[in-house]
Amino acid sequence: MVEVIPKHIKDVWDRWNIRGAIILSLSLQAILICFSPLRKRTPRRVLIMLVWSSYLLADWSANFAVGLISKNQGKDPKPDDPPQDKKLMALWAPFLLLHLGGPDTITAFALEDNALWLRHVFGLVFQAIAGVYVVLQSLPNSLWVIILLVFISGTIKYLERTTALYSASLDKFRDSMIQAPDPGPNYAKLMEEYKAKKEARLPTKIILIDEPDKEHRPKKLVHPSLVLPDEKKESQHLPNALPGGKKVGREKLHDLEIVQYAYKFFNTFKGLVVNLIFSFRERDESLEIFYNLHDSEEALRIIEVELGFLYDALFTKIAVLHTFIGSVSRLVAFGTLLAAFILFLKKPNKGHEFDGADVAVTLTLFIVGIALDIISVILFLFSDWTYAALSSLKDDPDEAVKSWHDKAFDWLLSFRQLHWTTNQKCHQDAHKCTEKCKKPCPKEVVDKCSEGHTHDVLSTNFFLRRWCGSINVFNFLAYATKAEVHRIHDARGSIRRYSWIIISYPFEKVYFIIQTLSGWIAYPISSVHKWISHIVNEKSRKHTWARRTIYPFYFGFISRIPHAIKYVWDFFSDLLDIADTVDMVQKTLFVHGEPMTRELWEFIFKQLKYKSKFGDSPENAKRISLARGEWSLRDNLPESADREKLVHYVSQFDYDQSLLMWHIATELCYQQKDTIAADEHHHSYREFSKIISDYMMYLLILQPGLMSEVAGIGKIRFRDTMAEADKFFHRRHIEDERSVKKASDTILDVKSKIEPMGVKGDRSKSVLFDASRLAKDLADMEKNCDVDKWKILSKVWVELLCHAACHCDSTAHVEQLSRGAELINFVWLLMAHFGLTDQFQINKGDARAKLIIGK
Known part of the structure; x- marks a missing residue:
C-alpha cells in the first residue's frame, strides 16, 4: 500500500502537533494584544488583515489544540514517552481556555461579533467541559492545584470577554441607556x-409653566431660510456664555x-449609536x-477622546474592566495565574518526570501569559478611562488641576497632545509649474510659489495619536486621465515617502504595462481581422466555392x-468578482492621504458654530442638517447675484448627482487661473474646497458604507460619467496626455448653453457637462x-459633508472607528454637540400645569 504522507512526517506531526498548536495559539494572542490597538490609528489594509x-x-x-489534547489523553503511551507526559498536557487545556478569553485590547473585530455573545456562552460551557474531561483523564495528577488555579484564571478571562460582548451588543447597549418609564404629569x-371646579360653577382655568431650565434658555438667531411663511419669531444673539451650567x-x-x-x-451621546433621542x-x-471653548483645537481633542471611549466600549474589554467587579476579577485572574506559575517553578524533579520540551512549552505559556497580562494592566492603568474614572470635573476652573494625582494625570496626558508641523508649504502652485515644463521646479521656485501660503498640518507621533489624522482623497479627473496624483501637503518623512514610492512604483508600472499591451494587442488584431474580412468578402463575391466554404x-x-473568449472571461469575471476587484485596485492607486490641517478643522468648526445659532428647535436643527449647499449659497451670495441659478444645481438634483457634479466643477475651477485678486484667505478657501471635494468623492466611491444613502445610485452615476469622459477624451485625442489641466481645458471648451438632459435624455446618469455648466x-x-x-465653494462643501455625516447610519460611523476614524466621524459628533441633528426631539419637556381658581 502506497503511503500518501511518509511515515517520518507522520511521526514528526504526532510528536509536535499539540506543541505547535499551543505555540500558535500563544503567538496569536501576542499579535492581538500588541497590534489590535493600532487599528484605530491607521486604515492600512496590511494591519487590518493581520x-x-x-x-x-x-x-x-x-479549539483545535484542545481537541488534540483530548485525543492524546485517550491513547496508550508509547514505550519512549515519559510516564507523566499526559499529566503535564492536562495543564495546557486550561491555558487554552485562558487564550479563548482573548486579550483586553480586542473582543470584537466588527459590531456583528458583539451580537454573537450567546455563542460565546455556549463556547465557555463546552470548553470548560472539555477541559474538565482532559483533567479527569489524567487523574491522579500531582499538578491538580496548578491546573485548578489556571482554570480559574481562564474562566474569569472568558467570562470577561462574554460580558464585554453582551454589554456591547446593540440591543443591550440600547437597554443600558433607556431610563425608567416616564408617565408625565398626572x-x-x-x-x-378641573371638572369638579367647573361643576361647582367656580371660575377656573389651567395655565402651563415651563420647566425652570427651559424658562431661562436664551433665544437664538433665526436664519431667513428657516422661517416658514406662517412663522413669526424674534431674533436675539447668543451671549458669550450660555446660562445654566x-x-x-x-x-x-x-x-x-x-x-x-x-x-x-461620551455618557451623554453614546445613545447616538442606537438612535436614541435627546x-x-x-x-x-x-x-x-x-x-x-478656547479654540477649535480643543473641540477636536475632546471629540477624538470621545470617539476613543466609544471604540473601547464596543470593541474591547476596557469598559467592563473599569467597573468594580471587573477590576476585582482582573486582580483574581492575574493572582491565580501568578500563583500557579510560582507553584510550578517550585515543583521538584519536573525535569525528570516530564519531557524537557514539554516543560519548556509550559514555562513559555506561563511567562508569556504573565507578560501579556502585565501589558494589559499597563494599558489599563494608562488608558483615558482610568484618568476619567479617578478624577472628576471641578466647578471652579481655577481649581481644575490641584491635587497631586490630577497633576500627575495631566502630565501623563500631555504626551498625547496634538502636534502640528507649522509652516508646511503647499505644493499645488509648484505642481502647476511642473505640468507646464514637465520637470520638477527648483527649490527656490517652489518656495516663491508657496510664499505666504502655509498651513499647520497634524503630525502627532503614530504611537501617541488617537486616530489616523489624515484625510483620504480621490479625484475623478485624475482617475479618468490616469494622471499622476500630487499631494497638497506632504507631512511624511523621507523614509515614509521613499518607502511608499518603492512599494507603489511596481504596481503603477505593471498597471501601465498591462494597459499599454492591451492597446498594442487590440489594434493589430482589429487590423488583421479587417484585412482578412476584406479578402474573404472579395473571394466570396467572385467564387461560389469560397462563398460556400x-x-x-x-x-x-x-x-x-475573440467573442467566445470575451464571453468566457466575462462569465468567470462575474462569478469570481474579478472585474470589481481589479477596478477597486485601480481606484486605490489614485487614493492618497492628506494630513488634517489646523485651518481646515477650524473652518469646519466655525461653520457649524455659526449654524448652531439658528438651531433653536428640532425643526430648525433638522432643516440645517438637511441643507446640502442651498443655505450657504443664499447666505453668502450678494443680492446682485442670481442666487437661484446656482441653487438650482443643488435643489433640482439628487444628492449623489450634485455631489459628483460639484466635485468635477470644483476640479475644473481648480485647474484654471484665478480671475480676481486673491486676499489672505483666498488660497485657504481654494484648498479647503479641493480637499473636501476629493474626500467626498473618496467616500462615495471607496467607502460606500459611510454613504449608504446614495451608495448604489452613486456608483452607477460615477460609471456613466466615467464612460462619457473616456469617450470624450478619446474623440479629442487627449486620452494619452495624462494631464488633468489639459482635460479640464478641453471640457470647458465645449459650448454648453443647452442643458445636457435636453440633448441626451435622462437614461444616462452622466453629469460631466452639467459640471462644466456649473463651473462656467x-x-x-x-x-x-x-x-x-x-469662499462660496468651501462653504457649500462643508454643507455637503455635514449632510453626509448626519445621514450616514450610526453603526457605519462606529464601524469606521476600528479602521482609523475618518473626518466624517468627527463632523458627525461635532454636529451632535452643536445640536444640529434630528435626534434632539424633546424640546418642550414636562410642563407644570397650575389650576387657577378665580378671576
Whole structure:
C-alpha cells in the first residue's frame, strides 16, 4: 500500500502537533494584544488583515489544540514517552481556555461579533467541559492545584470577554441607556379637579409653566431660510456664555479636563449609536461648552477622546474592566495565574518526570501569559478611562488641576497632545509649474510659489495619536486621465515617502504595462481581422466555392473566437468578482492621504458654530442638517447675484448627482487661473474646497458604507460619467496626455448653453457637462459680482459633508472607528454637540400645569 504522507512526517506531526498548536495559539494572542490597538490609528489594509486573520485563527487554534489534547489523553503511551507526559498536557487545556478569553485590547473585530455573545456562552460551557474531561483523564495528577488555579484564571478571562460582548451588543447597549418609564404629569387627576371646579360653577382655568431650565434658555438667531411663511419669531444673539451650567470661559482647558469632558459627553451621546433621542437640556449643556471653548483645537481633542471611549466600549474589554467587579476579577485572574506559575517553578524533579520540551512549552505559556497580562494592566492603568474614572470635573476652573494625582494625570496626558508641523508649504502652485515644463521646479521656485501660503498640518507621533489624522482623497479627473496624483501637503518623512514610492512604483508600472499591451494587442488584431474580412468578402463575391466554404468557416467560427473568449472571461469575471476587484485596485492607486490641517478643522468648526445659532428647535436643527449647499449659497451670495441659478444645481438634483457634479466643477475651477485678486484667505478657501471635494468623492466611491444613502445610485452615476469622459477624451485625442489641466481645458471648451438632459435624455446618469455648466456659472458669478467663488465653494462643501455625516447610519460611523476614524466621524459628533441633528426631539419637556381658581 502506497503511503500518501511518509511515515517520518507522520511521526514528526504526532510528536509536535499539540506543541505547535499551543505555540500558535500563544503567538496569536501576542499579535492581538500588541497590534489590535493600532487599528484605530491607521486604515492600512496590511494591519487590518493581520488583526482580522489573527482574530479568526485565535479561537480556531485554541479549539483545535484542545481537541488534540483530548485525543492524546485517550491513547496508550508509547514505550519512549515519559510516564507523566499526559499529566503535564492536562495543564495546557486550561491555558487554552485562558487564550479563548482573548486579550483586553480586542473582543470584537466588527459590531456583528458583539451580537454573537450567546455563542460565546455556549463556547465557555463546552470548553470548560472539555477541559474538565482532559483533567479527569489524567487523574491522579500531582499538578491538580496548578491546573485548578489556571482554570480559574481562564474562566474569569472568558467570562470577561462574554460580558464585554453582551454589554456591547446593540440591543443591550440600547437597554443600558433607556431610563425608567416616564408617565408625565398626572393628567387624569388634574382633569378630575378641573371638572369638579367647573361643576361647582367656580371660575377656573389651567395655565402651563415651563420647566425652570427651559424658562431661562436664551433665544437664538433665526436664519431667513428657516422661517416658514406662517412663522413669526424674534431674533436675539447668543451671549458669550450660555446660562445654566458650568461656564468654561475662554481659558484653555487642561489635558485632564479634555478627557473629563470627553467622558462626560461620551455618557451623554453614546445613545447616538442606537438612535436614541435627546432633550433640550443635553443639547444646551453641550452647546454651552462647545460654544465657549478656547479654540477649535480643543473641540477636536475632546471629540477624538470621545470617539476613543466609544471604540473601547464596543470593541474591547476596557469598559467592563473599569467597573468594580471587573477590576476585582482582573486582580483574581492575574493572582491565580501568578500563583500557579510560582507553584510550578517550585515543583521538584519536573525535569525528570516530564519531557524537557514539554516543560519548556509550559514555562513559555506561563511567562508569556504573565507578560501579556502585565501589558494589559499597563494599558489599563494608562488608558483615558482610568484618568476619567479617578478624577472628576471641578466647578471652579481655577481649581481644575490641584491635587497631586490630577497633576500627575495631566502630565501623563500631555504626551498625547496634538502636534502640528507649522509652516508646511503647499505644493499645488509648484505642481502647476511642473505640468507646464514637465520637470520638477527648483527649490527656490517652489518656495516663491508657496510664499505666504502655509498651513499647520497634524503630525502627532503614530504611537501617541488617537486616530489616523489624515484625510483620504480621490479625484475623478485624475482617475479618468490616469494622471499622476500630487499631494497638497506632504507631512511624511523621507523614509515614509521613499518607502511608499518603492512599494507603489511596481504596481503603477505593471498597471501601465498591462494597459499599454492591451492597446498594442487590440489594434493589430482589429487590423488583421479587417484585412482578412476584406479578402474573404472579395473571394466570396467572385467564387461560389469560397462563398460556400471559406466565408461560413471564417465568419461562423474563426471571427467568433475573440467573442467566445470575451464571453468566457466575462462569465468567470462575474462569478469570481474579478472585474470589481481589479477596478477597486485601480481606484486605490489614485487614493492618497492628506494630513488634517489646523485651518481646515477650524473652518469646519466655525461653520457649524455659526449654524448652531439658528438651531433653536428640532425643526430648525433638522432643516440645517438637511441643507446640502442651498443655505450657504443664499447666505453668502450678494443680492446682485442670481442666487437661484446656482441653487438650482443643488435643489433640482439628487444628492449623489450634485455631489459628483460639484466635485468635477470644483476640479475644473481648480485647474484654471484665478480671475480676481486673491486676499489672505483666498488660497485657504481654494484648498479647503479641493480637499473636501476629493474626500467626498473618496467616500462615495471607496467607502460606500459611510454613504449608504446614495451608495448604489452613486456608483452607477460615477460609471456613466466615467464612460462619457473616456469617450470624450478619446474623440479629442487627449486620452494619452495624462494631464488633468489639459482635460479640464478641453471640457470647458465645449459650448454648453443647452442643458445636457435636453440633448441626451435622462437614461444616462452622466453629469460631466452639467459640471462644466456649473463651473462656467461660478466663473461668471465671480467675474460679475466681484465675489470669491472659492469662499462660496468651501462653504457649500462643508454643507455637503455635514449632510453626509448626519445621514450616514450610526453603526457605519462606529464601524469606521476600528479602521482609523475618518473626518466624517468627527463632523458627525461635532454636529451632535452643536445640536444640529434630528435626534434632539424633546424640546418642550414636562410642563407644570397650575389650576387657577378665580378671576
